[in-house]
Amino acid sequence: MMSPHSPAKPQTDYDAIVVGAGFAGLYMLHKLREIGLSARVFETGSDVGGTWFWNRYPGARCDVYSMEYSYSFDEQLQQEWVWTERYPAQPEILKYIEHVADRFDLRRDIQFDTRVTAAHFDEETGIWLVKTEDGTTVTACYCIMASGALSASRKPDFEGLDDFGGTWYHTGQWPHDPVDFTGQRVAVIGTGSSGIQVTPMVAQQAANLTVFQRTPNFSIPAWNYPLSNAEQENWKRQAAHHRATAKASKSGALYQYSQRSALEVSDEERQGEFDARWSHGGANFTHAFNDLFKNKAANDLAADYVRRKISEIVQNKDIAAKLTPTDHAIGTKRICVDTDYYATFNRANVALVDARATPIQRITKEGIETTDDFYPVDSIVFATGYDAVTGALTRIDIRGRAGKSLKDKWSDGPKTYLGIMVAGFPNLFTLTGPGSPSILTNVVMSIEQHVEWVGNCLIHMAREELQLIEADQQAEDEWVEHVREVANGTLHVHADSWYMGANIPGKPRVMLPYVGGLGVYTRICDEVAAEGYRGFIQSKTA
């Protein structure tokens, strides 16, 4: 505990403003209270949940195990909450987040239905002025962005969408009331994780469904199942051990990370390993060997295995060929985890359009026009993704020293120190920001690491009576270079993925998250702190 009013602090409305009330913002608020700081959270949605508040599309489900995709910071919470399935569905995750908000009485410091439009640092006073959509400005010492890595949804600018006579949806902004597609002609555009989840669900309802696929993706079956009490209790008994293992691992999750190369084992052993991983299900598949992300020849073996599976599942040879990814190494675009995705294309009411060979030209009142055909539809589901990692930050007018905007600073790619602070933007923290492992991991573990690091940093500032902390330019340059170098050692940089900013026209081609792994990253962050916040400029006055 520290005094909420250390002598170095200027008068402000709040000690900290937090932007966003998802997993990151909620734990940040709890942490700020714990260390004795006042805080206000601004949230665009009408309730808590962030990603899980907005993504209400049918089939929305996390592809990290429920026992792991949950907070570990409170032992009682972890022991008491009961999950019902191996992979949690969106309504259950939202219920869990709401429970956390109730349990820690978080809502009283959260202002809902409030979009933050600007955050400006005042150099003279050293405080942040945070402006919301209704024109109100509040002041704070610290501005903490918990705005999410996959929250700035993206609907491509298809010509004619305004004229569409039917209804359209984006998976990331789904209506609260359930949508009934019964009897409708429906189009799904996009075949990433969201498209792959929503497609089998819509196919069960719609009269006919047309999936517009630009790039085929690799997907591994989830083999979801109800969690038994015995499995859950067993996990909970070992929770401390499991959590420590996950946090020290590459992905923040309890995958079985192989120590062997795919190239050093016999064909039979390799086949056996892939079979076992396929039958187990989920993203664990991409850890079958230790060189799948680094060595193209090793990766090809894993990719070929999944390609063969697609050809076994999908009955029509032409459709199977269209669904088979050939343009990227497996895992370099986010691996998908599905329930019945490929098999859905065996249904008589489902069609697949190759939107690369025959791109969508425009949307008309009646439907979708491609370069060679017209598809009349009643509803369109955009599963077209996000301006990932940086979008939620650059959509806000964030200005640091000398009025310099974050968007301008990042015009040729995001630059941060440790993914959490930015040179020229004192006292601004970016939870799971670019240059941190964030969305390459079980993000709840990454969030806890960031929140705890920031909490300790703020305690350090109070103890040392500091007003400002700021990334040093050289430290930032070195970190950016390190993030780039580590990424260049992987196959990730060759794929046109959202990890690389490739899904947004004009976005700089930079690997956005840090590929070094959560365990390694945490050690680096801890060393930096232990060395008196090496690489940070710390000052007692503005």
Ligand code: NAP
């Ligand atoms: P995404 O992975 O970016 O996929 C967007 C899809 O839309 C891609 O197939 C893309 O094709 C397509 N697309 C974009 N513009 C298009 C156009 N003009 N014409 C035709 N197709 C177009 O987005 P997402 O599926 O929402 O997933 C984003 C991330 O959210 C995931 O990678 C994952 O990290 C997370 N997520 C996780 C889960 C889960 O836990 N199971 C579920 C949903 C989302 P191209 O590939 O050719 O660009």
